[in-house]
Amino acid sequence: MDMKLEVVVIPVSDVDKAKEFYVSLGWRLDADFATDEPFRVVQVTPPGSPSSVIFGTGLTTATPGSAQGLHLVVNDVEAARAELAGLGVDVSEVFHDAGGVFHHAGTQGRVPGPDPERRSYSSFVSFSDPDGNGWVVQEITTRLPGR
Incomplete structure (x- = not known):
């Protein structure tokens, strides 16, 4: 099903x-x-x-702002960042994770700039809504098999 x-x-x-x-x-x-x-x-x-x-x-009954790690997927994280910033959103700079696989919670392990190899699933920006609900924008250019 x-x-x-x-x-x-x-x-x-x-x-x-x-x-x-x-x-x-x-x-x-x-x-x-x-x-x-x-x-x-x-x-x-x-x-x-x-x-x-x-x-x-x-x-x-959840506390306002407590939703974190909500993901949006784009094919160009730098263009998405520019668009969000142009709309007045307080958006982070593009980053990738020190571990190279996903991103840590919060800002731990963030390395400035996109993934050096521009691997799909590896470059991000983040922003929050007025309550602090946290969004992550993830660049995916080539999906993993079966996705």
Whole structure:
């Protein structure tokens, strides 16, 4: 049976501020529903993504800003960084990990610049939404077999 990741719920403190932030990134606003005062669902989708992000009120007990390591995939991390910076996002410089495989949590092990061999899956930038939910943009130019 196929199982596809459809939605990721992220915790935010100010729904309207989060909505403004994600829409300013060019993410499609799919829904903004409120059935009553303590329950509101906002759904946004990154350009080209089959999966969406949901936030709102009454959706999760997680602490706002506690979602970390959310990954977006691009084929050119330097162009993605330039676009995000151009939109006013406080985005990191391009980095690769000292271990060469993936990236460590936080900023540990970050080496400035893209992967020296420009290996797929090995170059990144990071940014956070207004609450501190942490996003990583990963460059993938050639997918591993079966992906």
